[in-house]
Amino acid sequence: MGNKENQNLLTSYNLGNIARRLLFGILSMGPIPDHIAFIMDGNRRYSKKNKLEEGTGHNLGFTALTSMLKYCYELEVKYITVYAFSIDNFKRRPEEVKSLMELIREKIESLIKEDSIVNQHGVRVYFVGDLKLLDDSVRLAAEKAMEVTAGNSKAVLSICIAYTSTNEIVNAVEQSCVEKWDELDSSTKNSISVMDVEKHMYMRVAPNPDIVVRTSGENRLSNFLLWQSANSILYNPAALWPEIGLRHLVWAVLNFQRNQACLETKKKQQH
Numbered sequence: 001m002g003n004k005e006n007q008n009l010l011t012s013y014n015l016g017n018i019a020r021r022l023l024f025g026i027l028s029m030g031p032i033p034d035h036i037a038f039i040m041d042g043n044r045r046y047s048k049k050n051k052l053e054e055g056t057g058h059n060l061g062f063t064a065l066t067s068m069l070k071y072c073y074e075l076e077v078k079y080i081t082v083y084a085f086s087i088d089n090f091k092r093r094p095e096e097v098k099s100l101m102e103l104i105r106e107k108i109e110s111l112i113k114e115d116s117i118v119n120q121h122g123v124r125v126y127f128v129g130d131l132k133l134l135d136d137s138v139r140l141a142a143e144k145a146m147e148v149t150a151g152n153s154k155a156v157l158s159i160c161i162a163y164t165s166t167n168e169i170v171n172a173v174e175q176s177c178v179e180k181w182d183e184l185d186s187s188t189k190n191s192i193s194v195m196d197v198e199k200h201m202y203m204r205v206a207p208n209p210d211i212v213v214r215t216s217g218e219n220r221l222s223n224f225l226l227w228q229s230a231n232s233i234l235y236n237p238a239a240l241w242p243e244i245g246l247r248h249l250v251w252a253v254l255n256f257q258r259n260q261a262c263l264e265t266k267k268k269q270q271h
């Protein structure tokens with residue numbers, strides 16, 4: 001590539017950055033969501049659609065996630081949660097599970113490199129789910145990532161892995177019962193509150209999501225954050241996950257702002 005072409009590329013890259021910052025400046029005049037959760041759906045379909053090897057879609061899916069995280073942190077969204085692997089995904093073909101796990105381990109390791117998106121933005125990483133279901137190598141990588149990012153405090157990235165919401169709820173209810181049973185004061189033994197259960201949820205590390213985005217046009221929650229999404233706005237763009245981009249984030253935030261404005265109006269009308 002010649003010098004002139006290089007310069008042209010750099011100029012359009014900088015113009016893109018400036019335009020995005022301007023756009024985010026305007027968006028920030030309204031409320032910015034605290035927490036956005038993503039169901040990264042459609043990676044295999046992306047491979048099929050583009051006649052690529054199956055794993056390529058997931059690889060490009062991680063690249064799409066990195067860009068989305070960058071945009072979200074620039075917009076000062078503090079909490080991001082992603083559905084990386086459900087307990088049901090273990091039922092896929094053994095060779096697919098194996099290569100997905102290998103990819104996830106590799107990506108976890110890349111997340112904690114010095115120049116990673118996580119370290120550039122001071123993000124603390126949590127892995128959320130029944131981690132004992134993971135292979136040792138993936139579990140150890142996840143534990144290491146949680147340990148080395150524990151000092152980061154600007155934002156939180158929760159990666160749901162070996163996760164389903166029903167598993168999370170059953171586990172939290174079980175823990176609450178054990179805790180209540182152990183209480184000495186028998187008068188409180190029989191009552192379990194919402195707060196008692198929430199205290200034991202894997203997702204206690206973040207507030208409830210304001211927005212849940214599921215790509216590929218699907219509008220099911222597929223056992224993701226069922227408890228926490230009681231009041232979330234759902235957004236399901238037709239784009240497959242590797243195709244997700246800035247325009248989808250802007251649309252999701254505008255939708256959230258419109259919703260907040262409606263809630264405010266309703267509140268005023270009630271007074």
Ligand SMILES: CC(C)=CCC/C(C)=C/CC/C(C)=C/COP(=O)(O)OP(=O)(O)O
Nearest residue numbers: 040041042043044045058061062084107108
């Ligand atoms: C460390 C880290 C966060 C890694 C994430 C890597 C990544 C993008 C994982 C996605 C995994 C997954 C099962 C997505 C759903 O698409 P699908 O396979 O179900 O595709 P389909 O909907 O087209 O069948």
